[in-house]
Amino acid sequence: MNIRRFPLTREISLFVLAYLYLPVFVLIAYSFNANRTATVWTHASLDWYVRILNNPSIRAATWNSLVLAISAATAATVIALLAALATRRAFPGRNASETILRLPLILPEIVVAVATLILFVAVGIELGLGAMILAHTVFCIPFAYLPIRARLDGMSGTYEEAAQDLYANRFRTFRRVTMPLLWPGVLAGFTLAFVTSLDDFLTSFFLSGPGTTTLPVYIFSAIRAGITPEINAISTVMLVISILLVSLSFALTRLRR
Amino acid sequence: MAETNTVTIRGVSKAFGRGDAAVRVLHDVSVDIARQEFFTLLGPSGCGKTTLLRLVAGFEIADSGSIRIEGQDVTHAPPFRRPVNTVFQNYALFPHLTVEQNVAFSLEEQRLPRDQIRQRVGEALEMVRMQTYARRRPSDLSGGQQQRVALARALAPRPKLLLLDEPLSALDLKLRKEMQIELKQLQAEAGITFLFVTHDQEEALALSDRVAVMQGGRILQMGPPREIYEAPTHRFVADFIGDINLLDGEATGGGVRVAGGQTLPVQVSRPGPVTLAIRPERARLVAAGTGVMDATLVHSAYLGTATLHKLQLASGGDFLIRQSDPVQAAPEKGSRVGIALPTDALQVLQE
Amino acid sequence: MTQSDTLRRIVLMLPALVAILLLVGAPLGLMGWVSLLEKGTTAGVDWGSAPSIGNYQRLVWEEDFDGTLILNTNYLVIFLRSVLQAAVTTLLCLMLGLPVALWMASLSPTGRAVMLLLVTIPFWTNLLVRNYAWLIILREGGWLGMAVDALWPFGPVQLLYNDVAVAIGLTYSFLPFMVLPVYSVFEKFDWRLVEAAHDLGATRARALRRVILPVAMPGILAGSLLVFIPCLGAFVTPALLGGGKTLMLGNVIQMQFGPSRNWPFGAAISVVLLAVMLLAMTALALWRNRRSA
Structure with a gap:
């Protein structure tokens, strides 16, 4: 008898997997359906993908989303890397620092989003791409921080001691030893921050000004206007990008060296 | 310089x-x-x-x-x-x-x-x-x-x-x-x-x-x-490095009197309680009554290059002897034996 | 040496602390202040208005035309629905998530890694898109609707735009938040304890109840909080799957900042939401302290 196996857990797990993935597969399948009504299957086609490529609003929204995600993820990764280096060893106040770093993760997003909206309007920051980059950077920090911190935790301090023993000063040690050993964590952190920003809807919804729609905001308003096969196609593209990037970051965090 | x-x-x-x-x-x-x-x-x-x-x-x-x-x-x-x-x-x-x-x-x-x-x-x-x-x-x-x-x-x-x-x-x-x-x-x-x-x-x-x-x-x-x-x-050094036998005794003018009555000719600067140390390979197993003191043989283990004898002293303590003389057969378990201690092998410990 | 270390640490932490304090702390503080103000005529806030607790009163009472306060249950109902919906979702996530975490722990290292990835991926994919997928499945003429219609003899069934649809969507959205913390406990779990329990005569069910669940409790509570809090502030799921009928707190907040343009009232609801969240977190912290004491 395997003491770890409990009856029904396997069945429930398979059900949960189906629950998690069936809707996604249905969506992907429909995105290749030639029929306009989106529910009646006629034959496979790439029509909708061609259409979204030629849709100027989607192209503009995609561009905005990419600029936003790259800027926010870069800024968040740099900030998170510095914070991870600061919290590497125990010191009084480390727990407090980490709680503050996790704050954007714990708070309900809608509350932070509307609060940020109030602040930006009050101090006169114009809504739009700049405002979104600021807000996204902050909620991306914990996502970038966690993999970098995990990598640092798994890294023995003796490598840096060895480098200093071999005449590298602190800066050279960081450049030649710490960073090369840390980069899978940094890249994983950047990837997760990028995905988080790319997929964000709520914050962008409140902070996007006129003419700076992001892809999720565009999708939301399109759904409100009525379900169309184009939405299926653009949603599929977003899903696939997220899945690929998350798998990449997963692989990076498991990298040995 | x-x-x-x-x-x-x-x-x-x-x-x-x-x-x-x-x-x-x-x-x-x-x-x-x-x-x-x-x-x-x-x-x-x-x-x-x-x-x-x-x-x-x-x-x-x-x-x-x-x-x-x-x-x-x-x-x-x-x-x-x-x-x-x-x-x-x-x-x-x-x-x-x-x-x-x-x-x-x-x-x-x-x-x-x-x-x-x-x-x-x-x-x-x-x-x-x-x-x-x-x-x-x-x-x-x-x-x-x-x-x-x-x-x-x-x-x-x-x-x-x-x-x-x-x-x-x-x-x-x-x-x-x-x-x-x-x-x-x-x-x-x-x-x-x-x-x-x-x-x-x-x-x-x-x-x-x-x-x-x-x-x-x-x-x-x-x-x-x-x-x-x-x-x-030091007792710690003696104990940490290899096997050692420690004998508690009392320093007197003529040497150190160990528990069991014998006085060993060891020079000690001032009288009082001292500990003597001796390596197992420096002590020798002899016939009862011919050594410094007598003890009971508890166990003998043949190690190839030597034989390790474990003895029990009259005071109750253990004593180890490592004898690298392969010809000599070990006495029977439980028999009375004597312990010979060369004076130059005895060390007086601090603490 | 230690002094320069402290200095280095502060300098390194500074960007993160400043960013979070300026873009999370300051907005929340300002929002607290705005919740005491009145709505503006053109903008969302009348910055010059005298602070009062009027917005919080409005959550429960309504001013009659002659000035007397009468009970208004509109927002209370939405509040209760949100809490109930969040609680039901948390329970559903627990009922599904616990067996999954248990099963994952019984797998080989490779199996665990694969399952971990499979459970994590939905967490990272677009929430909006995933809820949209359910919209397609549940809507009239969708394949699930047709299947249910075929089996259900009493006329067409409305699957979408009700509390059940919202519960399905919320559970779908937040299930990974339950599985991951519970699994992380099982991953470190010493299974010899279960062997010992069996050895001492406990059946499988008793071992589960008396050994495994108590050990998994911190993970279960952490997971419950991770599901409950975002559920309470959910906006996308009720907006897409609840239609206009089953509003939750998130939708009401959005309406105040959108069409109604009553920012102070929206701020007040947000403050209430934060307060409930803090209450839940404090309860958990107290429970943890009592347990470790």
């Missing part, structure tokens, strides 16, 4: 933690290590030996006292400004660099010309017979090979002093014996002072010119291996 010591450590103390939680790991330690000496810090874990090595390397800074290397005060210098290199316990070979790049690391940091770096890396790898592995990654090497690369990396910048932090502890017994011999040869070849840290007393005795036995942040005894082994001054 020309400095004859590589390392001069004077009155060094170190504590970790602050306030009430502070733990003192080194108490006023002073050591001189001569040029080209193989010097070993020996002791159980937590005795402060690794901390002392880390202070010399510069990974920790002493709270008080001073450390000089080749006459230069390095007490507060960072590791990269000390003419010292370290072989780490788990080698700490950079996993993202090849063997060659690992060895070249320090030479690049010292901004040596490229062709000189190549030549020195070649020499260092040749010294440890690892030339053919130059392009490999550390993760592709066995433990013994990693050990050699770590040595080559630490020797490549030609340090004044090489620090070795339990470098052999990760190897299996057979490999460890081989590496011990290699280390000794390497030290002779390179002509470098070695500061070696280990908890393995056999290793310390086999390799060192001098050994310092540490306990509780202090050096208890310092001297050549033979002296440490044969003339321990």
